[in-house]
Amino acid sequence: MRIVGLTGGIASGKSTVSSMFKYNQIPVVDADVIARDVLKKGTGGYKKVVAAFGPEILQDDGQVDRLQLGRIVFSDASKRQLLNRLLAPYISSGIFLEILKLWIKGHKVIVLDIPLLFEAKMDKWTKPIVVVWVDPETQLRRLMERDNSTEEDARNRINAQMSLDLKKSRADIVIDNAGSLQDLQERFGEVLLEVKRPLTWTEFWLSRNGALSALLGVVIGVLAGRKVFSSL
Ligand SMILES: CC(C)(COP(=O)(O)OP(=O)(O)OC[C@H]1O[C@@H](n2cnc3c(N)ncnc32)[C@H](O)[C@@H]1O)[C@@H](O)C(=O)NCCC(=O)NCCS
Numbered sequence: 001m002r003i004v005g006l007t008g009g010i011a012s013g014k015s016t017v018s019s020m021f022k023y024n025q026i027p028v029v030d031a032d033v034i035a036r037d038v039l040k041k042g043t044g045g046y047k048k049v050v051a052a053f054g055p056e057i058l059q060d061d062g063q064v065d066r067l068q069l070g071r072i073v074f075s076d077a078s079k080r081q082l083l084n085r086l087l088a089p090y091i092s093s094g095i096f097l098e099i100l101k102l103w104i105k106g107h108k109v110i111v112l113d114i115p116l117l118f119e120a121k122m123d124k125w126t127k128p129i130v131v132v133w134v135d136p137e138t139q140l141r142r143l144m145e146r147d148n149s150t151e152e153d154a155r156n157r158i159n160a161q162m163s164l165d166l167k168k169s170r171a172d173i174v175i176d177n178a179g180s181l182q183d184l185q186e187r188f189g190e191v192l193l194e195v196k197r198p199l200t201w202t203e204f205w206l207s208r209n210g211a212l213s214a215l216l217g218v219v220i221g222v223l224a225g226r227k228v229f230s231s232l
């Protein structure tokens with residue numbers, strides 16, 4: 001089974017690209033949806049978060065007030081790290097379970113849509129890595145429009161993530177989404193072909209095992225070195 005990593009910055013267009021994969025019968029595991037589930041009232045994640053952040057993050061019905069919790073964690077890096085630490089085990093097991101279900105159903109290609117692919121170090125499990133990129137001005141504008149948020153809130157959210165240019169430099173495939181939806185649709189057509197292409201053995205191993213790749217690199221380096229030296 002191939003797990004395609006779909007990532008990018010907040011409001012760069014991951015969900016829009018996800019819908020295109022789903023429309024083409026490729027199942028998508030959405031980390032944001034799983035992250036929402038593990039914070040629902042009564043779950044293990046909920047109890048840990050309420051114990052750490054206090055009842056002031058709750059609404060009258062006892063559910064977490066996501067807007068309020070978002071304001072807290074997106075303006076304070078240490079609180080954000082605390083929330084990430086508390087939820088990470090629940091989110092990763094949720095992702096694993098969803099992938100397992102799709103594997104049992106016999107799917108050969110699935111997409112993992114996850115904003116924090118690199119930050120959570122899950123990139124080693126996915127190949128190819130598709131990064132949806134936009135320029136900073138477009139990202140800010142789309143985020144403020146979509147969430148009806150202030151510029152300060154939007155900038156805080158953007159700054160809470162690894163820079164989009166850094167993510168772009170670590171991508172196998174970049175989707176530049178600064179243009180229109182029509183442009184995105186056209187680029188997606190090319191990406192779909194690339195994603196469905198069978199992996200070569202080298203790509204397969206490089207994606208699965210960084211340590212093995214490094215070892216292989218050393219072995220090849222040593223052998224090549226010997227050859228060079230023996231010919232001197
Ligand atoms: C802080 C919370 C309650 C805010 O909820 P809200 O409904 O306002 O936002 P939502 O969950 O829809 O996230 C929107 C976007 O924010 C960004 N984002 C979310 N969590 C984080 C984080 N911890 N660090 C950086 N960016 C994040 C992502 O790009 C995401 O797509 C929520 O985002 C949360 O529980 N985050 C921690 C869990 C997590 O890491 N989620 C990311 C999926 S791996």
Ligand SMILES: Nc1ncnc2c1ncn2[C@@H]1O[C@H](COP(=O)(O)OP(=O)(O)OP(=O)(O)O)[C@@H](O)[C@H]1O
Nearest residue numbers: 009010011012013014015016142146179180181184
């Ligand atoms: N090419 C485009 N042209 C115009 N609007 C777009 C384009 N691509 C996406 N959008 C809009 O930009 C907003 C952000 O897109 P989307 O929700 O897909 O981002 P995302 O990366 O999934 O965000 P998040 O990290 O918050 O989940 C949405 O309102 C979407 O409709």
